[in-house]
Amino acid sequence: MSMYKALTIAGSDTSGGAGIQADLKTFQERGVYGMTALTVIVAQDPHNDWFHNVFPIDVKTLEAQLETVIAGIGVNAVKTGMLGSINIIEMAAGKIEKYGLKNLVVDPVMVCKGADEALHPETNECLRDVLVPKALVVTPNLFEASQLSGMGPIKTVEQMKEAAAKIQERGAKYVIVKGGGKLEHEAAVDVLYDGKNFEVLESERIATTYTHGAGCTYSAAIAAELAKGKTAREAIELAKAFITEAIRHSFPLNQYVGPTNHAAYRLYGPGQHENLQAEVSPAK
Numbered sequence: 001m002s003m004y005k006a007l008t009i010a011g012s013d014t015s016g017g018a019g020i021q022a023d024l025k026t027f028q029e030r031g032v033y034g035m036t037a038l039t040v041i042v043a044q045d046p047h048n049d050w051f052h053n054v055f056p057i058d059v060k061t062l063e064a065q066l067e068t069v070i071a072g073i074g075v076n077a078v079k080t081g082m083l084g085s086i087n088i089i090e091m092a093a094g095k096i097e098k099y100g101l102k103n104l105v106v107d108p109v110m111v112c113k114g115a116d117e118a119l120h121p122e123t124n125e126c127l128r129d130v131l132v133p134k135a136l137v138v139t140p141n142l143f144e145a146s147q148l149s150g151m152g153p154i155k156t157v158e159q160m161k162e163a164a165a166k167i168q169e170r171g172a173k174y175v176i177v178k179g180g181g182k183l184e185h186e187a188a189v190d191v192l193y194d195g196k197n198f199e200v201l202e203s204e205r206i207a208t209t210y211t212h213g214a215g216c217t218y219s220a221a222i223a224a225e226l227a228k229g230k231t232a233r234e235a236i237e238l239a240k241a242f243i244t245e246a247i248r249h250s251f252p253l254n255q256y257v258g259p260t261n262h263a264a265y266r267l268y269g270p271g272q273h274e275n276l277q278a279e280v281s282p283a284k
């Protein structure tokens with residue numbers, strides 16, 4: 001049996017729950033060989049309320065990593081996460097174009113959980129104009145969908161649909177607008193649009209704030225399934241089940257952050273309804 005390979009072009013979340021750490025853990029869980037091209041390093045400051053400091057990687061260093069993986073090895077699917085600068089976005093998009101990579105999942109990361117302001121607002125237009133058109137699947141959360149669509153705040157499923165249609169016009173084949181824990185709704189709702197039909201994907205909404213890295217994990221699961229040859233629709237459905245279990249069994253790392261549990265789908269499966277990590281206290 002051949003080993004399928006996936007590449008993540010994303011930032012390092014030093015705390016381990018989001019970014020390339022989430023992506024690699026998810027690729028492993030889904031039985032796919034994971035590789036990385038690092039764009040930025042995020043270090044959280046324990047002496048300043050867990051403030052996220054972002055340290056960019058030199059664009060030449062990114063190029064060298066992309067050549068190693070894409071030209072030197074080859075990939076079945078690619079995902080992008082936090083990119084950090086216009087130069088980095090253009091470099092990533094240029095290589096994707098040059099090597100004709102088709103199974104591309106763009107997670108248009110503009111914010112970390114808890115923040116309502118873009119980390120790198122100057123990159124938003126470039127993300128929309130240069131990278132989103134190359135995506136097979138793009139996965140904005142509500143804030144990112146409002147930025148990519150040019151709409152104001154998105155608060156209803158109807159507005160999610162409108163945003164999805166506007167983003168789809170930019171060239172992405174499948175758009176998933178993630179309502180998640182932010183939309184006021186009793187379920188966790190995502191809207192999927194393929195240019196013809198809207199589908200409202202509903203899953204059980206888990207009452208937790210421990211969702212750090214949920215978007216990274218979700219988009220990495222989609223990329224892993226695409227790498228194995230699943231259709232976009234199949235990959236999205238599996239990823240939704242995978243992220244629901246990861247959130248169900250999420251846990252606190254310290255007083256600031258709780259990541260999703262990447263192993264939960266494998267360890268506990270979709271049938272288990274209580275959080276088996278709930279009693280785990282934060283490590284000192």
Ligand SMILES: Nc1ncnc2c1ncn2[C@@H]1O[C@H](COP(=O)(O)OP(=O)(O)O)[C@@H](O)[C@H]1O
Nearest residue numbers: 141178180181188189204205206214215218243
């Ligand atoms: N509390 C929750 N319960 C169940 N699913 C959730 C919850 N929060 C987010 N999700 C789901 O997790 C996935 C990631 O969404 P979200 O957390 O909005 O992304 P991001 O981390 O990029 O902000 C989506 O499928 C969303 O619906």
Ligand SMILES: Cc1ncc(COP(=O)(O)O)c(C=O)c1O
Nearest residue numbers: 011013018019112213214215216
């Ligand atoms: C490197 C990196 N990428 C992406 C994210 C976004 O994470 P999420 O999946 O919660 O949207 C974060 C958040 O801290 C991060 O540090």
Ligand SMILES: [Mg+2]
Nearest residue numbers: 109141215216
């Ligand atoms: Mg996100």
